Amino acid sequence: MIQSWWAVPTLQIPTPHSPLPTPHSPLPTSHSPLPTPPKMTHPIITAESLGKYYKLGRSPERYQSLRDTLASQLRHMRRGLTRRRRVAPSLEDGFWALNDVSFSVNQGDRLGIIGHNGAGKSTLLKILSRITEPTTGRIGLRGRVASLLEVGTGFHPELSGRENIFLNGAILGMGKVEIHRKFDEIVAFAEVEKFLDTPVKRYSSGMYVRLAFAVAAHLEPEILIVDEVLAVGDTAFQKKCLGKMEAVGKEGRTVLFVSHNMGVIQALCNRGIVLKKGQVVLDDSAQKAVSTYLSNLETAVSQDLAERQDRRGIGNIRLQKIEAYTADEYQSSTLATGRPVRFIFSLNRPTAGVSCIFTLYDQYGNAVVNFNSSIHSQADQIKDNLHNQIVCECDTLTLMPGRYRMNVAIFKAKELEDYLEAAAMIDVKDGEIQGRPVLSGIQPGHLAIPHRWLMPA
Ligand SMILES: Nc1ncnc2c1ncn2[C@@H]1O[C@H](COP(=O)(O)OP(=O)(O)OP(=O)(O)O)[C@@H](O)[C@H]1O
Ligand SMILES: [Mg+2]
Secondary structure (H helix, E strand, C coil): EEECCCCCCHCCCCCCCCCCCCCCCCCCCCCCCCCCCCCCCCCCCCEEEEEEEEEEECCCCCCCCCCCHHHHHHHHHCCCCCCCCCCCCCCCCEEEEEEEEEEECCCCCEEECCCCCCHHHHHHHHHHCCCCCCCCCEEEEEECEEEEECCCCCCCCCHHHHHHHHHHHHCCCHHHHHHHHHHHHHHHHCCCCCHHHCEECCCCCCHHHHHHHHHHHHHHEEEEEEEEEHHHHHHHHHHHHHHHHHHHCCCCCEEECCCCCCCCCCHHEEEEEEEEHHHHHEEHHHHHHHHHHHHHHHHHHHCHHHHHCCCCCCCCCCEEEEEEEEEECCCCCCCCCCCCEEEEEEEEECCCCCCEEEEEEEECCCCEEEEECCCCCCCCCCCCCCCCCCEEEECCCEEEEEEEEEEEEEEEEEEEEEEEEEECCCEECEEEECCEEEECCCCCCCCCCCCCCCCCC
């Protein structure tokens, strides 16, 4: 989880982004307060024209162990950071997962990186954490970096939790005494006391992430890089992590954070970068980044589903169309709280043996409800007249009025065939549940649950 390299001589790179004083700056007048001297902030991170080219059909790069990472960092330190020659894209056999990405981050910035699935967010974080090399461009980092990327990267699987804490600390350049000082705090935060001497390969993914986060956040890195692994933990732990990240930010340390949850990005970050197809389309406040991302999603939804390229999965089976309508005698595409609803997923080929999972999200990206055809109920039916369609029916739509975004995954034989983020928008109008009106804008929350009151006479 922890990657570090020692800033001084190799990593201080002058950047074209530093603000230069201009000859036109107004002189102070007797009425105006004296201008505060410009803060001499050198960016703590610079990314210049970063590109990452992946060859198609090649097995994904193996993640490096800490030892590999350290060795490669030492190689870097020896030869210094040299600008890589720009490699012309060879269009026949690959694609640019990142293309000409440049930005800089000042110390104390909490930068949210957002974008669709496949936009290049994790690739960027892996480059900044030196887990993978950029194909073009260069990065500059002034400080120790701790990163928490996907589960499976970073820790040495054969070593115990205790040994991994010490190993990570040592790699960050901390002495034994210093690590000892942090040790109890890390263990308490991760809640893994009982498993400290168990090899981490035996940890559940939740335990692994808890320990990895605790190590990354407590070993006092100057730069903390967190991919959206937090989704793995339970809600209470997620809250704790967000609190810790906020505290790390307040201490003046720099945080880079990837999430699909716009509420969290807004709460945690002061800056935001939107990536789209490997390129930076916006570098601004977190607020602006979130609204740009949300409007990009709206645009994506308005495209013909069959034509969309921003999808994941093997791709033999593809989602072509989603319909959602009120499934009563007044069939209509207007959904309302309390009415029955039918979702129809049309695929490009017969659907036998296929399963469908879809999740509805609120406008900030919080998951509201999940439907999964591979978890069975007696109410499910196998129909021989469905051909290319999968249907999901609900007798009563218990969602509050509002707008929901749907992500859909199609699996066959446990393999992901197709996955689309923002595959559809679902608008739910005011309605009623058991005769009780459910109105937008009046009642908070996402759910309208049938209920009755027992009141005193
Ligand atoms: N090791 C690899 N080899 C080949 N292609 C890869 C590799 N890693 C990522 N890709 C591809 O590069 C693109 C960017 O991937 P990346 O994981 O950076 O996206 P992301 O923005 O993190 O997406 P998500 O939101 O789904 O996590 C995707 O098309 C992905 O399939
Ligand atoms: Mg990712």
